[in-house]
Amino acid sequence: MKYISTRGQAPELSFEDAMLTGLARDGGLYLPDEIPTLSKTEIAALSGLSYEETAFAIMRPYIGETFTDTEFKELIAKAYAGFGHAARAPLVQLGSGHFLLELFHGPTLAFKDFAMQIIGQMFQAALERSGKRITIVGATSGDTGSAAIEAFRGLSNVDVFILYPHGRVSEVQRRQMTTPSESNVHALAMTGDFDDCQARVKDMFNDFDFRDGVSLAGVNSINWGRVLAQVVYYFSSAVSLGAPHRQVSFTVPTGNFGDIFAGYIAKRMGLPIERLVVATNQNDILHRCLSTAEYRPDGVTPSISPSMDIQVSSNFERALFEAYARDAAPVAQLMDELKQSGFSVSQGALQALRESYDSGNCSESETSKTITRTLAETGELLCPHSAIGVKVAEEHLAADTPMITLATAHPAKFPDAVEAATGIRPPLPPRMSDLFEREERVTRVENDLAAIQTLIKERIAH
Numbered sequence: 001m002k003y004i005s006t007r008g009q010a011p012e013l014s015f016e017d018a019m020l021t022g023l024a025r026d027g028g029l030y031l032p033d034e035i036p037t038l039s040k041t042e043i044a045a046l047s048g049l050s051y052e053e054t055a056f057a058i059m060r061p062y063i064g065e066t067f068t069d070t071e072f073k074e075l076i077a078k079a080y081a082g083f084g085h086a087a088r089a090p091l092v093q094l095g096s097g098h099f100l101l102e103l104f105h106g107p108t109l110a111f112k113d114f115a116m117q118i119i120g121q122m123f124q125a126a127l128e129r130s131g132k133r134i135t136i137v138g139a140t141s142g143d144t145g146s147a148a149i150e151a152f153r154g155l156s157n158v159d160v161f162i163l164y165p166h167g168r169v170s171e172v173q174r175r176q177m178t179t180p181s182e183s184n185v186h187a188l189a190m191t192g193d194f195d196d197c198q199a200r201v202k203d204m205f206n207d208f209d210f211r212d213g214v215s216l217a218g219v220n221s222i223n224w225g226r227v228l229a230q231v232v233y234y235f236s237s238a239v240s241l242g243a244p245h246r247q248v249s250f251t252v253p254t255g256n257f258g259d260i261f262a263g264y265i266a267k268r269m270g271l272p273i274e275r276l277v278v279a280t281n282q283n284d285i286l287h288r289c290l291s292t293a294e295y296r297p298d299g300v301t302p303s304i305s306p307s308m309d310i311q312v313s314s315n316f317e318r319a320l321f322e323a324y325a326r327d328a329a330p331v332a333q334l335m336d337e338l339k340q341s342g343f344s345v346s347q348g349a350l351q352a353l354r355e356s357y358d359s360g361n362c363s364e365s366e367t368s369k370t371i372t373r374t375l376a377e378t379g380e381l382l383c384p385h386s387a388i389g390v391k392v393a394e395e396h397l398a399a400d401t402p403m404i405t406l407a408t409a410h411p412a413k414f415p416d417a418v419e420a421a422t423g424i425r426p427p428l429p430p431r432m433s434d435l436f437e438r439e440e441r442v443t444r445v446e447n448d449l450a451a452i453q454t455l456i457k458e459r460i461a462h
């Protein structure tokens with residue numbers, strides 16, 4: 001299988017190279033040249049498998065010769081061994097036809113662990129083989145950064161730099177990034193919002209001297225490997241509710257569009273998904289675009305769901321590529337327009353997007369009320385991001401099709417918002433109970449590309 005760029009001007013790569021490359025050299029995102037499909041019989045055969053076995057079955061067709069079957073099974077086993085729940089991604093029932101997929105039992109308590117843990121294993125194996133050393137630079141609104149640091153801390157052939165928006169992540173998220181003591185971990189608190197952090201990361205990829213000089217790699221969901229690993233839990237959850245003999249729908253709290261795009265891939269692979277619902281917070285550019293065709297970022301407004309405070313949604317580019325029938329030219333054109341004031345999606349592409357995705361948004365007060373009400377009605381304590389999913393899902397429930405809402409983070413990552421809504425301050429799991437006593441190590445940086453590049457070069461020279 002070959003990987004192609006959404007902008008059509010970068011070399012085609014193997015899985016291993018696409019994974020280690022991150023952003024394509026034309027600024028686009030890599031996607032497989034064709035999406036493999038599973039027959040009904042093959043999907044039915046997933047029933048009763050462990051999460052690890054399902055991960056192998058779903059991801060294997062994409063990885064080509066990168067790992068042997070035995071190697072890949074070992075990497076998967078190591079990736080999920082540290083999860084705090086035997087099912088890895090348990091499904092709980094919230095109400096009639098409505099289920100919650102708990103994706104927060106990994107080491108950093110957010111869904112990012114599902115992909116980052118296996119990416120960490122795959123990077124390590126590939127780097128050990130090649131003897132190469134890389135510099136990972138990532139942008140985070142809180143969860144990707146902590147998951148990446150957890151996956152790469154202490155590795156001798158990797159430095160990991162994480163840019164997060166200063167003052168705009170929760171204290172737990174910040175401490176998860178600033179308290180690891182390993183010298184290859186570099187938490188950078190940048191002035192600005194998540195979109196600024198992500199833009200600087202993309203600038204670094206587009207500066208080829210810098211990129212090649214530091215052997216830059218990316219673990220944001222610009223990396224296809226991240227999206228691929230997230231496809232697995234769509235299959236595991238749908239099959240446990242009766243797929244492929246029954247359709248299911250999903251609602252996904254959405255920011256950078258990686259998670260819901262993984263659902264789209266699952267559907268293209270043959271999983272009978274009736275609807276994929278994009279749930280946004282007040283930074284609802286995706287909902288507005290799906291409603292009006294207009295994609296015009298107007299600044300991020302901080303919310304109680306900070307991980308979704310995003311207006312320049314990276315993976316929407318992959319969705320556009322599919323909506324334009326994989327024609328890279330209009331996608332490249334729209335991405336150029338995005339650098340100015342934004343763009344309008346053509347009517348044909350809008351129709352294609354609407355065939356794939358429904359959408360809804362959720363205000364701050366609705367988010368809080370949903371946390372309060374869900375606890376009272378079901379006993380489930382939601383994080384604000386998951387609450388947005390639940391609220392929007394409730395607006396899209398259909399009589400005959402079960403709805404699965406993705407619970408993307410543990411409530412203890414956002415204790416202030418949860419306590420304000422319920423009076424309960426959710427405790428951290430015992431393994432993290434000393435998080436607030438650990439010493440923090442962080443560098444404050446301005447939104448200044450050259451200064452950040454200099455800092456990175458100086459740090460890796462040591």
Ligand SMILES: Cc1ncc(COP(=O)(O)O)c(C=O)c1O
Nearest residue numbers: 143254255256257258259307408
């Ligand atoms: C807790 C949480 N929920 C939802 C999202 C949105 O996911 P995505 O960016 O894949 O759309 C994120 C981060 O992006 C997150 O950290």
Ligand SMILES: N[C@@H](CCOP(=O)(O)O)C(=O)O
Nearest residue numbers: 140141142143144220221256
């Ligand atoms: N919400 C994310 C934002 C980055 O998303 P990614 O999936 O592209 O890494 C975060 O928590 O950092």
